[in-house]
Amino acid sequence: MTIGEASRASGVSEKMIRHYEAIGLLHPARQANGYRTYAQADIAVLRFIRHARDLAFPLEDIRRLLALWRDRGRASAEVRALALAHVAALEEKAHALQAMAASLKHLAAHCHGDARPDCPILDQLAEGGPVPHPEPEGHHR
Known part of the structure:
Protein backbone atom coordinates (compact mmCIF):
# COMPACT_ATOMS: atom_id res chain seq x y z
CA MET A 1 0.00 0.00 0.00
CA ALA A 56 3.40 10.20 25.88
CA PHE A 57 6.27 7.72 25.68
CA PRO A 58 9.40 9.44 24.37
CA LEU A 59 10.77 8.16 21.06
CA GLU A 60 13.74 6.40 22.68
CA ASP A 61 11.38 4.47 24.95
CA ILE A 62 9.24 3.63 21.93
CA ARG A 63 12.36 2.30 20.21
CA ARG A 64 13.00 0.05 23.23
CA LEU A 65 9.33 -0.99 23.44
CA LEU A 66 9.31 -1.91 19.74
CA ALA A 67 12.42 -4.03 20.21
CA LEU A 68 10.80 -5.78 23.16
CA TRP A 69 7.54 -6.25 21.22
CA ARG A 70 9.43 -7.86 18.35
CA ASP A 71 11.44 -10.10 20.72
CA ARG A 72 9.14 -13.02 21.51
CA GLY A 73 11.66 -14.24 24.11
CA ARG A 74 11.55 -11.00 26.07
CA ALA A 75 10.97 -10.82 29.79
CA SER A 76 7.83 -8.89 30.63
CA ALA A 77 9.69 -7.52 33.67
CA GLU A 78 11.68 -5.25 31.36
CA VAL A 79 8.50 -3.91 29.75
CA ARG A 80 6.94 -3.36 33.17
CA ALA A 81 10.01 -1.53 34.44
CA LEU A 82 9.98 0.75 31.40
CA ALA A 83 6.27 1.48 31.87
CA LEU A 84 6.67 2.21 35.59
CA ALA A 85 9.63 4.52 34.93
CA HIS A 86 7.42 6.38 32.46
CA VAL A 87 4.63 6.59 35.06
CA ALA A 88 7.09 8.18 37.49
CA ALA A 89 8.20 10.69 34.85
CA LEU A 90 4.57 11.54 34.04
CA GLU A 91 3.74 12.02 37.71
CA GLU A 92 6.77 14.30 38.14
CA LYS A 93 5.70 16.31 35.10
CA ALA A 94 2.12 16.50 36.41
CA HIS A 95 3.41 17.79 39.74
CA ALA A 96 5.50 20.44 37.97
CA LEU A 97 2.51 21.48 35.86
CA GLN A 98 0.32 21.75 38.97
CA ALA A 99 2.96 23.95 40.62
CA MET A 100 3.05 26.18 37.53
CA ALA A 101 -0.73 26.44 37.48
CA ALA A 102 -0.77 27.35 41.19
CA SER A 103 1.85 30.05 40.62
CA LEU A 104 -0.10 31.51 37.71
CA LYS A 105 -3.32 31.46 39.74
CA HIS A 106 -1.49 33.30 42.51
CA LEU A 107 -0.23 35.94 40.07
CA ALA A 108 -3.67 36.28 38.47
CA ALA A 109 -5.27 36.67 41.91
CA HIS A 110 -2.97 39.64 42.55
CA CYS A 111 -3.67 41.28 39.19
CA HIS A 112 -6.43 43.86 39.37
CA GLY A 113 -7.67 42.96 35.90
CA ASP A 114 -8.98 46.45 35.29
CA ALA A 115 -7.99 49.47 33.19
CA ARG A 116 -4.89 50.18 35.30
CA PRO A 117 -1.55 49.37 33.69
CA ASP A 118 -0.11 47.72 36.84
CA CYS A 119 0.10 43.97 36.28
CA PRO A 120 2.03 41.58 38.53
CA ILE A 121 1.85 38.89 35.85
CA LEU A 122 3.77 40.99 33.34
CA ASP A 123 6.10 42.25 36.07
CA GLN A 124 6.98 38.70 37.06
CA LEU A 125 7.55 37.65 33.46
CA ALA A 126 9.82 40.66 32.92
CA GLU A 127 11.81 39.99 36.10
CA GLY A 128 12.38 36.38 35.18
CA GLY A 129 13.07 35.39 38.77
CA PRO A 130 11.36 32.67 40.72
CA VAL A 131 7.59 32.81 40.58
CA PRO A 132 6.13 33.38 44.03
CA HIS A 133 4.60 30.31 45.56
CA PRO A 134 1.00 30.73 46.50
CA GLU A 135 0.03 30.86 50.13
CA PRO A 136 -2.35 28.26 51.51
CA GLU A 137 -6.03 28.80 50.68
CA GLY A 138 -7.59 31.67 52.65
CA HIS A 139 -4.26 33.33 53.49
CA HIS A 140 -3.94 36.00 50.79
CA ARG A 141 -1.99 39.14 51.55
Whole structure:
Protein backbone atom coordinates (compact mmCIF):
# COMPACT_ATOMS: atom_id res chain seq x y z
CA MET A 1 0.00 0.00 0.00
CA THR A 2 1.04 3.61 -0.52
CA ILE A 3 2.02 6.05 2.22
CA GLY A 4 -1.41 7.70 1.97
CA GLU A 5 -3.13 4.36 2.46
CA ALA A 6 -0.79 3.52 5.33
CA SER A 7 -1.60 6.86 6.92
CA ARG A 8 -5.34 6.25 6.71
CA ALA A 9 -5.02 2.67 7.96
CA SER A 10 -2.80 3.56 10.93
CA GLY A 11 -4.02 7.02 11.92
CA VAL A 12 -0.48 8.38 11.59
CA SER A 13 0.18 11.36 9.30
CA GLU A 14 2.31 10.91 6.20
CA LYS A 15 4.81 13.41 7.62
CA MET A 16 5.20 11.35 10.81
CA ILE A 17 5.47 8.11 8.84
CA ARG A 18 8.41 9.63 6.94
CA HIS A 19 9.90 10.83 10.23
CA TYR A 20 9.60 7.39 11.84
CA GLU A 21 11.31 5.90 8.81
CA ALA A 22 14.07 8.53 8.92
CA ILE A 23 14.86 7.77 12.57
CA GLY A 24 14.78 4.01 12.02
CA LEU A 25 11.55 3.03 13.74
CA LEU A 26 9.95 1.87 10.50
CA HIS A 27 11.46 0.04 7.51
CA PRO A 28 9.02 -0.09 4.60
CA ALA A 29 9.94 -1.94 1.42
CA ARG A 30 11.03 0.07 -1.60
CA GLN A 31 9.92 -0.61 -5.15
CA ALA A 32 12.35 -0.44 -8.06
CA ASN A 33 11.16 3.13 -8.75
CA GLY A 34 12.02 4.13 -5.15
CA TYR A 35 8.47 4.38 -3.87
CA ARG A 36 7.77 3.01 -0.42
CA THR A 37 5.31 0.18 -0.03
CA TYR A 38 3.72 -0.62 3.30
CA ALA A 39 2.63 -4.06 4.41
CA GLN A 40 0.23 -4.98 7.20
CA ALA A 41 3.24 -5.47 9.50
CA ASP A 42 4.21 -1.83 8.90
CA ILE A 43 0.67 -0.73 9.75
CA ALA A 44 0.90 -2.71 13.00
CA VAL A 45 4.16 -0.94 13.84
CA LEU A 46 2.64 2.46 13.05
CA ARG A 47 -0.36 1.72 15.27
CA PHE A 48 1.98 0.56 18.04
CA ILE A 49 3.95 3.81 17.78
CA ARG A 50 0.76 5.88 17.71
CA HIS A 51 -0.60 4.19 20.83
CA ALA A 52 2.74 4.62 22.62
CA ARG A 53 2.79 8.32 21.63
CA ASP A 54 -0.79 8.66 22.91
CA LEU A 55 0.63 7.57 26.28
CA ALA A 56 3.40 10.20 25.88
CA PHE A 57 6.27 7.72 25.68
CA PRO A 58 9.40 9.44 24.37
CA LEU A 59 10.77 8.16 21.06
CA GLU A 60 13.74 6.40 22.68
CA ASP A 61 11.38 4.47 24.95
CA ILE A 62 9.24 3.63 21.93
CA ARG A 63 12.36 2.30 20.21
CA ARG A 64 13.00 0.05 23.23
CA LEU A 65 9.33 -0.99 23.44
CA LEU A 66 9.31 -1.91 19.74
CA ALA A 67 12.42 -4.03 20.21
CA LEU A 68 10.80 -5.78 23.16
CA TRP A 69 7.54 -6.25 21.22
CA ARG A 70 9.43 -7.86 18.35
CA ASP A 71 11.44 -10.10 20.72
CA ARG A 72 9.14 -13.02 21.51
CA GLY A 73 11.66 -14.24 24.11
CA ARG A 74 11.55 -11.00 26.07
CA ALA A 75 10.97 -10.82 29.79
CA SER A 76 7.83 -8.89 30.63
CA ALA A 77 9.69 -7.52 33.67
CA GLU A 78 11.68 -5.25 31.36
CA VAL A 79 8.50 -3.91 29.75
CA ARG A 80 6.94 -3.36 33.17
CA ALA A 81 10.01 -1.53 34.44
CA LEU A 82 9.98 0.75 31.40
CA ALA A 83 6.27 1.48 31.87
CA LEU A 84 6.67 2.21 35.59
CA ALA A 85 9.63 4.52 34.93
CA HIS A 86 7.42 6.38 32.46
CA VAL A 87 4.63 6.59 35.06
CA ALA A 88 7.09 8.18 37.49
CA ALA A 89 8.20 10.69 34.85
CA LEU A 90 4.57 11.54 34.04
CA GLU A 91 3.74 12.02 37.71
CA GLU A 92 6.77 14.30 38.14
CA LYS A 93 5.70 16.31 35.10
CA ALA A 94 2.12 16.50 36.41
CA HIS A 95 3.41 17.79 39.74
CA ALA A 96 5.50 20.44 37.97
CA LEU A 97 2.51 21.48 35.86
CA GLN A 98 0.32 21.75 38.97
CA ALA A 99 2.96 23.95 40.62
CA MET A 100 3.05 26.18 37.53
CA ALA A 101 -0.73 26.44 37.48
CA ALA A 102 -0.77 27.35 41.19
CA SER A 103 1.85 30.05 40.62
CA LEU A 104 -0.10 31.51 37.71
CA LYS A 105 -3.32 31.46 39.74
CA HIS A 106 -1.49 33.30 42.51
CA LEU A 107 -0.23 35.94 40.07
CA ALA A 108 -3.67 36.28 38.47
CA ALA A 109 -5.27 36.67 41.91
CA HIS A 110 -2.97 39.64 42.55
CA CYS A 111 -3.67 41.28 39.19
CA HIS A 112 -6.43 43.86 39.37
CA GLY A 113 -7.67 42.96 35.90
CA ASP A 114 -8.98 46.45 35.29
CA ALA A 115 -7.99 49.47 33.19
CA ARG A 116 -4.89 50.18 35.30
CA PRO A 117 -1.55 49.37 33.69
CA ASP A 118 -0.11 47.72 36.84
CA CYS A 119 0.10 43.97 36.28
CA PRO A 120 2.03 41.58 38.53
CA ILE A 121 1.85 38.89 35.85
CA LEU A 122 3.77 40.99 33.34
CA ASP A 123 6.10 42.25 36.07
CA GLN A 124 6.98 38.70 37.06
CA LEU A 125 7.55 37.65 33.46
CA ALA A 126 9.82 40.66 32.92
CA GLU A 127 11.81 39.99 36.10
CA GLY A 128 12.38 36.38 35.18
CA GLY A 129 13.07 35.39 38.77
CA PRO A 130 11.36 32.67 40.72
CA VAL A 131 7.59 32.81 40.58
CA PRO A 132 6.13 33.38 44.03
CA HIS A 133 4.60 30.31 45.56
CA PRO A 134 1.00 30.73 46.50
CA GLU A 135 0.03 30.86 50.13
CA PRO A 136 -2.35 28.26 51.51
CA GLU A 137 -6.03 28.80 50.68
CA GLY A 138 -7.59 31.67 52.65
CA HIS A 139 -4.26 33.33 53.49
CA HIS A 140 -3.94 36.00 50.79
CA ARG A 141 -1.99 39.14 51.55
